[in-house]
Each structure stands twice: as C-alpha cells, then as structure tokens.
Amino acid sequence: MTVHVIGAGIAGLAAALALVRAGQRVALHEAAPVAGGRARALPDGTDNGTHALLGANRAALRFLAQIGAQEGWVEPEPAGLPVLDLETGSARRVSLSPLGWADAARRPEGMTLGALFALLRLALPGADRSVAAAFAGHPRLLRALVEPLTVAALNTPVQEASARLLGAVLRRLGGRGAARLLVARQGLGPDLVAPALATLACHGANLRTGSRLREVVQAGGRVAALEFAGTSLPVGPADGVVLALPPWEAARLLPGLSVPQRHAPILNLHFSRPDSGAVGDHPVRFLGLLGGLSQWVLVRPGGISVTVSAADGSIGLTDAEAAARIWPEVRQAGLRFGLPGEWPAAPPPARAVRERRATPRHGLNPPALPPRRPLANLALAGDWTVAELPATIEAAVRSGEAAAAAILYALARRQAVPA
Known part of the structure; x- marks a missing residue:
C-alpha cells in the first residue's frame, strides 16, 4: 500500500509529511535534480527570491515545527519594516x-x-x-x-x-x-527543504529525483498506472496518488482539468557580497523600497537578494540591465539604514532568476478550480488549488495537507467496502 506524491515542491513535501505521519508508505517523485520546487530554483540549491512568512501563516509555521526547523527562521525587523521612498528620500519604520x-x-x-x-x-x-x-x-x-x-x-x-x-x-x-x-536565516533550501527531506527519510519515505511523470493511466475513474521514462508503476486498489505540480503540468497529465491560464512573472536578482557582515544576533535584514524597480531587499551575510513582483515590465531585462537599475536603489537603502559593509557605486556580481509563470494572476472573476480529488484515488496539491488564498508558501502547505486528507479519506472508504 503506497501513496505516490508527484512533485517535491513545498506542497508535495507537506502532503508527504502528512501522509507519513498518518502511517502511510510514501514514494516521492521529483522531475528536477533536487527537491524544493520554486523554493530551490538556483543551480546551487539556494533560494530563487526573497521568501518570507508572517505570524498569520499558521499552516506553514506548523509545518516548520513538525520538521524541527523553527530555529532557522528569524524576525529580521522586530521594530518595524524599514521602508525607503526612493522618490522623496523619506526613510521610516512601518508596522x-x-x-x-x-x-x-x-x-x-x-x-x-x-x-x-x-x-x-x-x-x-x-x-x-x-x-x-x-x-x-x-x-x-x-x-x-x-x-x-x-x-x-x-x-x-x-x-x-x-x-x-x-x-x-x-x-x-x-x-x-x-x-x-520571518525569513529563513540561510535560505529555504537549508531551513525548510533539507529538514523536511530529513524528516521524511526518518519516516521511511523514498525520494526519486530526475523522475518526470509522462502519463497518468486511467481506468474506471481511477489511476491505474504512472508512466515515467522507462518505468511503469502500477497503482493498486490500496494505493493513492497526490499530484503536487504547477497548473500547466497538472493539465498536461489530466486533460480537461480546469486550471488557471494566466500567470504573472517575478524577477529575482542576487548580488554577491561576501563583506555584508552581521548586525547583532540577527545578521539578516529585510527592507522595503517604494518608487523604484526594487520592492523587497533581503540582506544575508554573503549576499543580497532583490525581488520584483508583478514584473511584467522588467522580466525581459538582461542580468546586466537589471543589476544596473536595481543596485543603485539597493545601495541607497543600505547607506540610508546604516547597513554594515562596503556599498560601492558599481554593482557587484549578480545573477537573475526569472519566473515567467511564478503564480496565477489573482484578478477578478477567477476561473473555477478543479475538485481536490478529480479521480477516485488521486488528489491535487499546489498553491494554485486553494481558492481562498493567493499562491504563497502558506497556500502550498495547506494544499498539501488537504490533498493528504483527501487521499486518506479515499483509502479509508476503499478499505471499508466489502470485497
């Protein structure tokens, strides 16, 4: 009896954890070379952008507690968020x-x-x-x-x-x-993905990376088999499947599935800065910017990450163009708020991460979402499947837990039916 979780992003990890904690045997399949999904978009496994959580994100914080990762998350600005208005020069802390x-x-x-x-x-x-x-x-x-x-x-x-x-x-x-x-002290890789994988491994969950699902074979309203490159996995009557994939991948595997069609991009830029130093017990800083291209600046020892959300007008910038426009804004904020280290006029080495389909566009009259369980033994997970929340880490965790609950319910009903 096995539940196959397809996709080892945050939604898939949350689903897998809920399932193993319920005593299920879990096989986790990930198409990329590493787990983490959008949380680990860079070749070295580090974050793709300035991810943060709020105290209101109870599901995400509960997930961190379950994998023993709370200590890796810090509150960088307990006195209020430092905000610099680049147009007026006004600098203040905002609650x-x-x-x-x-x-x-x-x-x-x-x-x-x-x-x-x-x-x-x-x-x-x-x-x-x-x-x-x-x-x-x-x-x-x-x-x-x-x-x-x-x-x-x-x-x-x-x-x-x-x-x-x-x-x-x-x-x-x-x-x-x-x-x-709250932000991850080192990044989502070491402070969320790695402890989640370690916890899953302790529960006996098996992770296969580089394993892209080619086809979901259906029979009688159920998943009968999962077709990977060179491998066909039969899905028995006592098995289940959680599909924790982006909407376009879910639609590819389940033709006719109603999924979001319009997406919004995010541009992330990472500056190398080995001399960024530390401030007291909290070496991490988080700043907000108004009136420029930059929006959020996350400063850690060794580097600075900048996020431009809703980046329709900037996603096409080259790395050099993005660095030339963004670094002066970051430099101005660093100097204004007295962050330690050197702030040269020339941009330090930088690399961009472009997420052209980062999230659905959260506009008016959104399309109807598919049911959580479109097939008898398959449940959907992913931040895009939670209608009452935008596509965030919180939504991803909630969706994974909801998918796990749906599969557990389906398996329990299956077992209750007389042979």
Whole structure:
C-alpha cells in the first residue's frame, strides 16, 4: 500500500509529511535534480527570491515545527519594516500590524481615518473590484502600503488584482503576532527543504529525483498506472496518488482539468557580497523600497537578494540591465539604514532568476478550480488549488495537507467496502 506524491515542491513535501505521519508508505517523485520546487530554483540549491512568512501563516509555521526547523527562521525587523521612498528620500519604520499604527511614527503614510475605513471595507461581502478601484480615493495609502502588499501577496498589479482576495490576506493580519515577518536565516533550501527531506527519510519515505511523470493511466475513474521514462508503476486498489505540480503540468497529465491560464512573472536578482557582515544576533535584514524597480531587499551575510513582483515590465531585462537599475536603489537603502559593509557605486556580481509563470494572476472573476480529488484515488496539491488564498508558501502547505486528507479519506472508504 503506497501513496505516490508527484512533485517535491513545498506542497508535495507537506502532503508527504502528512501522509507519513498518518502511517502511510510514501514514494516521492521529483522531475528536477533536487527537491524544493520554486523554493530551490538556483543551480546551487539556494533560494530563487526573497521568501518570507508572517505570524498569520499558521499552516506553514506548523509545518516548520513538525520538521524541527523553527530555529532557522528569524524576525529580521522586530521594530518595524524599514521602508525607503526612493522618490522623496523619506526613510521610516512601518508596522505591518494594525495594532502598531497607534504609534504615528510607525503608521503608513496616508493612513487617515477614511483610508482606514477603506481597509476595513475589504473585509465586508459585496461585489469584487480591483485594488486600485477600492483605494482610488486614498492614493497615498495605496502607494505606501496597499500596493506593496498587493504585489507581494498576490503578484498582480493593483489595476487588476482582486480586492476581495487582498481582503482575505489582510484579515489574517489583525491578531497579535499575526504580522510578525520571518525569513529563513540561510535560505529555504537549508531551513525548510533539507529538514523536511530529513524528516521524511526518518519516516521511511523514498525520494526519486530526475523522475518526470509522462502519463497518468486511467481506468474506471481511477489511476491505474504512472508512466515515467522507462518505468511503469502500477497503482493498486490500496494505493493513492497526490499530484503536487504547477497548473500547466497538472493539465498536461489530466486533460480537461480546469486550471488557471494566466500567470504573472517575478524577477529575482542576487548580488554577491561576501563583506555584508552581521548586525547583532540577527545578521539578516529585510527592507522595503517604494518608487523604484526594487520592492523587497533581503540582506544575508554573503549576499543580497532583490525581488520584483508583478514584473511584467522588467522580466525581459538582461542580468546586466537589471543589476544596473536595481543596485543603485539597493545601495541607497543600505547607506540610508546604516547597513554594515562596503556599498560601492558599481554593482557587484549578480545573477537573475526569472519566473515567467511564478503564480496565477489573482484578478477578478477567477476561473473555477478543479475538485481536490478529480479521480477516485488521486488528489491535487499546489498553491494554485486553494481558492481562498493567493499562491504563497502558506497556500502550498495547506494544499498539501488537504490533498493528504483527501487521499486518506479515499483509502479509508476503499478499505471499508466489502470485497
């Protein structure tokens, strides 16, 4: 009795962990040479971008606890997020939590009483509209807070992003500790993927890398076999399958499946900087930028990572072009906030990671998602399968756990049916 998990990204890892913790035998298949999916896009296994979690991401934080990885995650800016406005030169610390806005010094610019009511209205039911339309009367708050949060969480420009979905994100930030920003001290590879694989190995899960699924063979509304290059794996009556793949791969394997068709890109740029140094007990820093190409800057000893979300206009830049435009912005932020190390005028060596289909475009009237279990013994996982959340690490973990629960339910029902 085996459950085959296809795809060892975060959703697949979360599904596999839930299954082995329930006593199931798990075989994990990954097409790439290494596990991690979008979390490990670079050849050396390091992060593709500036990934972060919030205290509100309870499923993701629970997953970290289950794999013993909490110590690898730190809060780089406990006093508030340092934000530099590149157009005005204004530098301040902004609280991500509404509870911190009582302090005027940590309140986002443009946070008037009317703007606060506009934020609160996102939680109310009603017809959906774009984020830009919802905050048309509050342009300062839109620029200073709402737009950066929208492109970070939804990876969609505010002119088309769903205000309803953004409201679902903001509702989770109201509780105490919910807006704490956490980043992996070394990166998602060593601080999430590696401990997850180690935990799965301790439970006896088997990982095959370089194993791309060619075909899902169906018979009678069930998966009968999994066809890999040179290998055919029969799927017996007591076996199950979790398909934890991007939407286009799921649609390739299950023709006719309803999946998102429109996607938004992300541009990530990584600067080498071995002299970036450390600050106290927290060598990691996380900065926000307004009014430039850069949006989020993650500084670790040895390197600086910059993310440009909703990158329709910049995804085509060459590495040299991206570095020439982004480094002056990063340098200005580093000098303004007093980060240690040298900040030369010339860009240090850099490499770009371009995710042209990073996430679905989270706009109005999204297409209907497929059922969690489109076949009797197959469940879908992936950040794109969770309708109530944007495609994030939190959604990936939740989807993996939901897929595992669906397969466990199906297997239990199968066993309960008399032979």
